[in-house]
Structures are given as structure tokens and as C-alpha cells.
Amino acid sequence: xxxxxxxxxxxxxxxxxxxxxxxxxxxxxxxxxxxxxxxxxxxxxxxxxxxxxxxxxxxxxxxxxxxxxxxxxxxxxxxxxxxxxxxxxxxxxxxxxxxxxxxxxxxxxxxxxxxxxxxxxxxxxxxxxxxxxxxxxxxxxxxxxxxxxxxxxxxxxxxxxxxxxxxxxxxxxxxxxxxxxxxxxxxxxxxxxxxxxxxxxxxxxxxxxxxxxxxxxxxxxxxxxxxxxxxxxxxxxxxxxxxxxxxxxxxxxxxxxxxxxxxxxxxxxxxxxxxxxxxxxxxxxxxxxxxxxxxxxxxxxxxxxxxxxxxxxxxxxxxxxxxxxxxx
Amino acid sequence: xxxxxxxxxxxxxxxxxxxxxxxxxxxxxxxxxxxxxxxxxxxxxxxxxxxxxxxxxxxxxxxxxxxxxxxxxxxxxxxxxxxxxxxxxxxxxxxxxxxxxxxxxxxxxxxxxxxxxxxxxxxxxxxxxxxxxxxxxxxxxxxxxxxxxxxxxxxxxxxxxxxxxxxxxxxxxxxxxxxxxxxxxxxxxxxxxxxxxxxxxxxxxxxxxxxxxxxxxxxxxxxxxxxxxxxxxxxxxxxxxxxxxxxxxxxxxxxxxxxxxxxxxxxxxxxxxxxxxxxxxxxxxxxxxxxx
Amino acid sequence: xxxxxxxxxxxxxxxxxxxxxxxxxxxxxxxxxxxxxxxxxxxxxxxxxxxxxxxxxxxxxxxxxxxxxxxxxxxxxxxxxxxxxxxxxxxxxxxxxxxxxxxxxxxxxxxxxxxxxxxxxxxxxxxxxxxxxxxxxxxxxxxxxxxxxxxxxxxxxxxxxxxxxxxxxxxxxxxxxxxxxxxxxxxxxxxxxxxxxxxxxxxxxxxxxxxxxxxxxxxxxxxxxxxxxxxxxxxxxxxxxxxxxxxxxxxxxxxxxxxxxxxxxxxxxxxxxxxxxxxxxxxxxxxxxxxxxxxxxxxxxxxxxxxxxxxxxxx
Numbered sequence: 001x002x003x004x005x006x007x008x009x010x011x012x013x014x015x016x017x018x019x020x021x022x023x024x025x026x027x028x029x030x031x032x033x034x035x036x037x038x039x040x041x042x043x044x045x046x047x048x049x050x051x052x053x054x055x056x057x058x059x060x061x062x063x064x065x066x067x068x069x070x071x072x073x074x075x076x077x078x079x080x081x082x083x084x085x086x087x088x089x090x091x092x093x094x095x096x097x098x099x100x101x102x103x104x105x106x107x108x109x110x111x112x113x114x115x116x117x118x119x120x121x122x123x124x125x126x127x128x129x130x131x132x133x134x135x136x137x138x139x140x141x142x143x144x145x146x147x148x149x150x151x152x153x154x155x156x157x158x159x160x161x162x163x164x165x166x167x168x169x170x171x172x173x174x175x176x177x178x179x180x181x182x183x184x185x186x187x188x189x190x191x192x193x194x195x196x197x198x199x200x201x202x203x204x205x206x207x208x209x210x211x212x213x214x215x216x217x218x219x220x221x222x223x224x225x226x227x228x229x230x231x232x233x234x235x236x237x238x239x240x241x242x243x244x245x246x247x248x249x250x251x252x253x254x255x256x257x258x259x260x261x262x263x264x265x266x267x268x269x270x271x272x273x274x275x276x277x278x279x280x281x282x283x284x285x286x287x288x289x290x291x292x293x294x295x296x297x298x299x300x301x302x303x304x305x306x307x308x309x310x311x312x313x314x315x316x317x318x319x320x321x322x323x324x325x326x327x328x
Numbered sequence: 329x330x331x332x333x334x335x336x337x338x339x340x341x342x343x344x345x346x347x348x349x350x351x352x353x354x355x356x357x358x359x360x361x362x363x364x365x366x367x368x369x370x371x372x373x374x375x376x377x378x379x380x381x382x383x384x385x386x387x388x389x390x391x392x393x394x395x396x397x398x399x400x401x402x403x404x405x406x407x408x409x410x411x412x413x414x415x416x417x418x419x420x421x422x423x424x425x426x427x428x429x430x431x432x433x434x435x436x437x438x439x440x441x442x443x444x445x446x447x448x449x450x451x452x453x454x455x456x457x458x459x460x461x462x463x464x465x466x467x468x469x470x471x472x473x474x475x476x477x478x479x480x481x482x483x484x485x486x487x488x489x490x491x492x493x494x495x496x497x498x499x500x501x502x503x504x505x506x507x508x509x510x511x512x513x514x515x516x517x518x519x520x521x522x523x524x525x526x527x528x529x530x531x532x533x534x535x536x537x538x539x540x541x542x543x544x545x546x547x548x549x550x551x552x553x554x555x556x557x558x559x560x561x562x563x564x565x566x567x568x569x570x571x572x573x574x575x576x577x578x579x580x581x582x583x584x585x586x587x588x589x590x591x592x593x594x595x596x597x598x599x600x601x602x603x604x605x606x607x608x609x610x611x612x613x614x615x616x617x618x619x620x
Numbered sequence: 621x622x623x624x625x626x627x628x629x630x631x632x633x634x635x636x637x638x639x640x641x642x643x644x645x646x647x648x649x650x651x652x653x654x655x656x657x658x659x660x661x662x663x664x665x666x667x668x669x670x671x672x673x674x675x676x677x678x679x680x681x682x683x684x685x686x687x688x689x690x691x692x693x694x695x696x697x698x699x700x701x702x703x704x705x706x707x708x709x710x711x712x713x714x715x716x717x718x719x720x721x722x723x724x725x726x727x728x729x730x731x732x733x734x735x736x737x738x739x740x741x742x743x744x745x746x747x748x749x750x751x752x753x754x755x756x757x758x759x760x761x762x763x764x765x766x767x768x769x770x771x772x773x774x775x776x777x778x779x780x781x782x783x784x785x786x787x788x789x790x791x792x793x794x795x796x797x798x799x800x801x802x803x804x805x806x807x808x809x810x811x812x813x814x815x816x817x818x819x820x821x822x823x824x825x826x827x828x829x830x831x832x833x834x835x836x837x838x839x840x841x842x843x844x845x846x847x848x849x850x851x852x853x854x855x856x857x858x859x860x861x862x863x864x865x866x867x868x869x870x871x872x873x874x875x876x877x878x879x880x881x882x883x884x885x886x887x888x889x890x891x892x893x894x895x896x897x898x899x900x901x902x903x904x905x906x907x908x909x910x911x912x913x914x915x916x917x918x919x920x921x922x923x924x925x926x927x928x929x930x931x932x933x934x935x
Binding site for chain 2: 631634635638639642643646647757758760761762763764765766769770773777865867868869871872875876879880887890891894902906909910913914917
Binding site: 078079084086095100101103117161 | 853
């Protein structure tokens with residue numbers, strides 16, 4: 001069963017003292033699959049990623065099970081986990097400037113990962129690093145390996161982070177908002193390179209972002225997170241074309257796209273009323289109910305479950321479909 | 329750049345409610361400092377005996393001797409009385425040095441932060457130069473030229489604490505000057521001095537209080553050192569550092585005389601440092617996080 | 621890097637100049653009639669004038685200053701009024717005590733502070749971390765001379781292992797000289813360590829919260845490896861600055877410790893000459909110390925440039 005999946009998460013809970021930021025997350029990511037995890041800041045998506053990597057900040061604790069490569073990552077020793085990170089599972093972080101060691105050359109930072117996990121000679125690791133830089137379309141890789149992070153552009157830095165993450169051919173790569181810190185003009189290029197490299201290596205991708213178009217372009221399934229839970233998941237096309245959860249629908253409608261900005265200046269751009277609830281005062285029942293127009297007593301009292309096949313939504317009163325909603 | 333999820337936790341922890349009761353540093357610091365302040369005050373009204381008048385018949389009495397709680401020194405002078413006057417000296421000199429350097433440091437620091445690039449360069453480089461001159465050596469030179477004494481010691485402390493204050497005040501003031509409400513006040517037509525007095529000073533008051541406390545402590549340590557060397561205060565003023573020197577020179581280190589003044593210094597300096605750290609947590613949460 | 625070095629060199633020259641003017645004015649301006657002070661109350665005005673003339677003390681201050689500086693640059697630091705010994709000879713004799721003492725004190729302080737501070741940073745919030753924080757908080761409050769007194773009480777008087785003071789020159793017995801340095805170095809090092817532990821702790825804590833440390837973990841380092849390979853290398857940057865600032869502190873501690881253990885070092889010489897009103901000796905010796913400190917600061921700045929590629933890049 002787990003042989004077919006690069007990652008299987010069962011009932012993941014992430015908490016800090018009394019605060020629970022991730023409240024029972026379950027999903028599976030098949031080998032070579034690409035899944036988008038979408039949600040606003042504070043929805044728990046970054047903590048989910050860090051929990052999968054075993055990199056939670058001090059004081060945070062994860063429960064549940066995370067099956068990857070035949071083992072439960074949550075129950076691994078620190079040493080065993082360290083041995084996996086960067087080798088079978090790796091991560092690309094949001095801000096490439098602060099994520100790279102400022103006092104070491106970028107080439108060294110990549111080649112030392114290769115030497116650590118592949119036990120190659122220094123010369124071989126350096127050769128592979130240059131090759132990786134070339135695959136990432138970095139200019140003049142032979143010179144660039146000798147640069148320090150502050151000497152190169154943001155897009156180049158993030159491509160180096162990606163090269164570092166891919167260096168040991170991992171089965172799974174987790175990308176946490178990999179383009180948020182970049183200029184709009186280079187975002188596309190970085191995503192295209194990430195996409196290509198992932199595809200070529202057949203490695204699974206978990207893409208964490210609040211940017212729906214990125215998910216649409218890069219992933220085959222999507223999970224929408226709200227207040228520490230998945231509220232809706234399914235194939236990207238289906239979820240985005242006809243969302244079932246009112247939150248997903250709200251998210252989609254608040255996206256500025258060329259479609260919903262009419263040329264006469266009028267706009268169908270809407271926003272979801274209210275704010276993401278803080279962790280210490282999460283609403284009862286469906287956490288979205290205070291912001292939901294369709295909420296009833298039941299939504300206040302009971303937590304809706306996420307059941308069904310590939311297409312699931314945790315809502316007591318699901319949106320019927322975009323077409324019907326528009327018609328009524 | 330931290331994870332988006334982390335700030336939510338901090339927001340969940342109301343800072344004032346969580347900090348105050350748990351702030352053991354503040355409480356211990358207040359108690360220790362308070363005790364010494366009371367002792368110093370009391371020394372103006374009551375002393376067990378005159379700490380400067382020799383009493384040859386009662387030389388080197390042990391602790392617990394009648395009328396002499398902690399005994400007497402080589403000339404028969406009461407140790408408790410000397411410690412009490414020593415507290416007075418430490419606090420006056422330490423507070424004097426810290427106050428004067430706070431005053432000069434605030435003036436120069438604000439000038440550096442607000443009066444343009446040239447002034448800033450001049451003051452900042454000047455402070456750097458002064459910081460690279462060893463304070464102890466400056467104090468020796470001052471003592472040599474002005475003669476030693478409490479006033480010279482205060483001046484020496486001022487000379488080598490001022491540049492540190494200048495730097496701290498400058499960077500704190502620059503932080504405030506970058507805030508939007510300052511820009512708003514300037515756009516509103518407020519003059520430079522008005523903005524500094526009305527907006528910047530109140531916002532850096534926390535930093536000033538914390539720094540004052542920490543340099544108060546440093547001043548006491550330095551005064552003790554100078555008096556130990558014989559270039560600080562001298563009788564009829566009494567300093568704990570001077571007592572330690574007398575004990576070591578005249579009786580030897582095994583004398584209990586070489587113990588009590590040291591304890592007094594450690595407790596008072598510790599108290600002030602704890603108070604400073606505790607105040608920092610309350611007044612300046614941003615800084616406390618950095619310093620850990 | 622070139623511009624960075626040039627800027628630091630310019631600061632060095634400026635600092636030496638300002639310090640020398642300050643010292644000169646302080647000693648000459650505030651010291652009264654030097655010749656009269658040297659000769660004492662019974663001296664006749666003629667004798668005072670004669671002495672002043674011999675040493676050029678009757679010339680205008682700017683001329684005397686220029687003279688002093690140009691002599692110093694040629695390596696002539698002046699002579700004692702009373703004994704006519706050259707300051708250069710006096711100073712070199714004392715440096716064989718002061719330099720080993722202060723350097724070993726600093727090194728011992730660092731050897732204690734780096735591991736202990738790192739350990740404290742890794743154990744924030746645990747009982748052992750709290751104990752360490754308390755110990756260093758108390759250590760900071762201990763005056764260096766009292767530490768010296770307590771140590772000589774324990775190891776000198778009670779246990780009798782080491783001398784409580786005095787000095788045997790290196791030329792007579794290296795072992796004895798070393799033995800008389802043990803307690804002074806220990807006092808100085810422990811007190812330096814108490815201060816440095818707090819800086820190391822906060823520097824390491826700061827680095828531990830950086831994204832690049834998380835990256836180090838994400839590519840397969842264990843916490844310890846990440847801390848050693850990435851953490852300490854980055855924490856070294858603030859530490860180098862701190863060490864530079866602590867040099868002035870170190871000199872102060874050395875001055876006091878030399879007195880505690882009756883070591884005839886540089887500071888005892890200054891104290892004696894301050895008392896004897898040997899203006900030229902004090903002036904030149906103080907200047908030598910200040911130049912030494914400013915030089916160390918320059919070296920620290922240059923080292924910082926070597927350690928941090930971001931500084932190196934400032935063109």
C-alpha cells in the first residue's frame with residue numbers, strides 16, 4: 001500500500017502547549033504525484049510542512065503518522081531523520097536569501113549535501129554541482145559556484161535552493177511558498193525549472209502556497225486548508241472549476257484574474273468577510289462558520305467530516321456547483 | 329523571515345499578563361537593590377560607631393563581638409559601619425556616573441540621530457574612538473591630574489560610559505525616527521526639537537531606564553576597582569573596594585575583612601543587573617528577545 | 621575589500637591622533653606646573669625653571685605635542701625625570717608580565733565561554749540552562765579583584781598550592797614565573813568568561829533561529845553538526861566584534877589583577893609613576909597602551925572582513 005505512495009499522512013496533529021495548529025490532517029501523495037496545499041497564512045500549512053520534515057520549531061510537537069519510504073517519520077530518531085533529510089525527502093523554503101548560509105560559497109553549500117549523502121569525492125560532488133546548476137539554467141555555473149548568496153539575484157538563489165533539494169534525487173520534495181519572496185518576473189521561470197526537474201526525476205511534489213494559479217499550473221491534486229484542517233480536496237480541475245466548500249469558493253472568487261476584472265473597470269473581485277481565527281480561540285464546529293453565508297446551527301455545533309472518494313469536502317451545506325449557483 | 333504560523337502563537341500570549349508575574353529577575357533585583365538603598369539611606373541617620381575613628385583596644389575583633397556584629401578591622405573600626413557608609417558611596421558614585429553619562433549620551437545620541445549625516449559621522453566615530461580607550465587607564469590619568477576622590481571617580485565613569493550611551497540612544501532614536509508617525513508629525517509642520525522631545529524621548533524612555541540600571545551596576549564595579557587601586561575615593565569616604573584593599577594589604581586574604589565587602593559588591597551589582605534585565609523584559613520586549 | 625581596509629586604516633590614524641591629543645591635554649593641561657610638582661615644595665624657582673628648560677616644558681604646548689609625537693614615531697618615548705631611564709626600556713621590561721597575563725586571561729575566558737555559552741543556548745528553558753544563566757549573572761557581578769582574593773585564599777592560603785602574590789622573573793625560573801601567573805590568569809579568565817558566556821549564548825541563540833540553520837537541518841545535518849558547521853561559523857561574526865570591545869575591559873582587568881597579586885607589570889608601573897608625577901612616563905606609557913588597544917581593534921575589524929563575505933564585498 002505505502003509502496004505506491006511517496007507520502008501518506010494519517011491524522012497529523014501539530015501542537016504547542018495548549019495550542020493546536022494542525023488538527024488531524026490525512027492525505028496521500030502517490031509516487032511522482034504533485035499535490036498543492038493551499039490556505040491563508042495561519043491555516044497551518046507551513047507547520048504541516050515542517051512537521052513532515054521533522055523540523056518543527058522548539059516547543060512544537062507532532063502526532064499521528066507520516067509514512068514515507070516504508071517508515072513512519074514521526075517515530076524516527078533524530079539521527080535517522082537527519083539521514084533522510086535532503087536524501088529521500090527535501091524541502092525548498094520561502095526566502096532563499098535567509099535560507100542560504102551567508103558566509104559560505106553557494107557551490108560549497110550544494111556540493112557538501114552531495115558529499116554528505118552520496119559519499120562521493122569532493123571533485124565528483126563539485127562536478128555534479130556544476131551539472132545541477134546547468135540544469136537549473138544558472139548562468140556560467142563554473143563561476144557561479146564560487147559566489148556568495150548576497151552576490152547573486154533572488155531568482156538565482158532560489159534555483160540554487162532547488163538544486164540543493166534535488167541534488168540527491170529525493171522521492172519527495174516539499175516546496176513552501178517557493179516564489180513568494182521573488183519578483184513576479186522571475187517567479188514563472190523558477191516554477192518552470194522546478195516543474196521540469198521534478199518531472200525529469202519522477203519525484204513527488206508537495207507544493208505549499210496561497211497562490212491558486214500556481215497550484216493550477218503545477219499540481220494534479222489540491223487540498224485546501226482552513227484553521228488546521230483540510231476542508232476540501234480533489235483533482236485540481238474539479239476543485240477549482242466547481243468548489244464544494246464555501247471557503248474554497250471564497251478563495252477562488254477573491255483571486256484577481258484577467259477573467260474577473262472587466263475592461264470597463266467594474267470588477268467581480270470579492271473577498272471573504274472576517275479574518276482567519278487565531279489559534280487560541282478557534283470557533284466550534286466548522287471553523288469557517290463565522291465567515292460563511294450558508295452557516296446554520298449545525299455548522300456551529302458539529303465538525304463536518306471529510307469523507308468520500310478522491311473528491312471530498314468537509315461541509316454540511318456544500319456549494320451545489322458554480323453553474324447552479326450562478327443560475328439561482 | 330519566520331513561518332507564517334508562528335506569530336499567531338505569540339498573539340495568543342498576551343505579553344503583559346504572561347511577563348509580569350513570571351519576571352523573577354525584576355522582583356529579586358528590586359528586593360536586592362531596595363535593601364542596599366535603605367542601608368545607604370540609614371547610614372545618614374544611624375551608624376553603630378564612627379567608621380573612621382580608630383579604636384586600638386578593639387582591633388581585629390571577630391564577628392559577633394559585642395557591639396561589633398561583623399567585628400572590627402586592623403585599627404578597631406567597626407565593619408558594619410564601614411559597609412553601611414560603603415553602600416552610600418557605591419550608590420552615590422554609581423548613580424552619579426550613570427546619570428551624567430545618560431545625560432550626555434542622550435544629548436549626543438539624539439544629535440547624532442537627528443542632526444544630519446555629518447554630525448552623525450562625527451559623533452559616532454568620536455564615540456568609537458572613546459570606546460577603544462581603556463577606561464581604567466583613563467581613570468588612572470584623571471586621578472593623576474585631578475587628584476582622586478568621589479567627584480573625580482564620577483567624572484571618570486562619565487567619561488567612559490558616555491560613548492556607550494551615545495551609541496544605544498542613537499540607534500534607539502533612529503529606530504523611532506523611522507516610524508510613520510514621526511513622518512506624519514514632520515509633515516504636520518512640527519520642528520525637529522519638538523519631535524525629539526515630544527515623540528522620540530517618550531519612546532526611548534524604556535531603553536534609557538534599562539541602560540541606566542545596567543550602567544549603575546557597571547559604575548559600582550568600576551568604582552570598587554578604582555578604590556581598590558587607591559585612585560578612587562578615600563577616607564573619610566569609605567568604599568567597599570578600598571576596604572578590600574586595606575584588608576588584603578594589612579591583614580591578608582584569610583581575614584573575614586576580605587569577604588564581607590566582596591559579598592556586598594556582588595549582591596548590589598547582581599541586584600541592579602537583575603533589575604535591568606527584568607525591566608528590559610517589561611519595557612522593551614524586542615530587545616529582551618535578542619539578548620535571550 | 622580595499623575600500624573597507626582603507627576606511628579602517630583611516631579610522632585607526634584618526635583614533636590614535638585624537639587619543640594622543642586628549643592624553644596630552646589631560647596630563648599637561650590639567651596637571652599644573654610639571655617641573656614644580658616633580659621637584660617638590662622646597663624647590664627654588666630657578667631650579668624649577670632650569671628643569672622645565674632642560675625638558676622643554678617651557679615651550680608652547682603645540683610645540684611640545686609635536687615634539688612628543690615625532691619622538692614617539694622615531695621610537696623615542698622619553699625618559700624618567702628622576703632615574704633618567706628610557707620609557708621604552710621600562711615598558712618592555714614590564715610587558716613580559718602584562719602581555720602573557722592578559723592574553724592568557726582572554727584565551728582562558730574564550731575557552732570557557734564558547735562551549736558553555738553554546739551549551740546554554742541549546743538548553744534555554746531547561747533547568748541546566750537556567751542554572752548556567754544564573755551562574756554567569758552572578759559571575760558578571762563579581763569584581764575581578766575579589767575573584768583574585770578568593771582564589772588566592774583557596775589555592776594560596778588554604779591549600780598552599782600556588783603563590784598568593786609576587787613575581788619570579790622568567791630569566792630566573794620559568795616554572796616559578798608560570799606558577800605566579802596561574803592564579804592571576806585564572807581570576808582574569810573566569811571573570812572574562814562570565815561576561816563572554818552571555819554574549820556567546822545570545823549570539824548562538826540568534827543563529828539558531830536563523831533560516832539557514834533550518835536549511836542545514838533540512839539537507840541532513842543533525843542538530844549538533846548544524847550548530848558546529850553552520851552555527852558557530854556565523855556566530856563568530858558578532859563574537860569577533862565583542863572580543864574587540866572587550867579588549868579595553870581586559871586591560872582594565874589586567875591593571876587590577878596585577879595589583880591583587882603584586883605583579884610588577886605595566887599597570888603597577890603606571891600607578892607608581894602617577895604617584896611620582898612622572899608626567900612623561902605616564903603620558904607615553906598610556907599612549908602605548910591605547911595604541912595597542914586601537915591596533916587590536918583594527919585587527920579585529922580586518923578579521924571581521926575576512927570572516928564575512930558581505931563586508932568584503934563593499935567596494
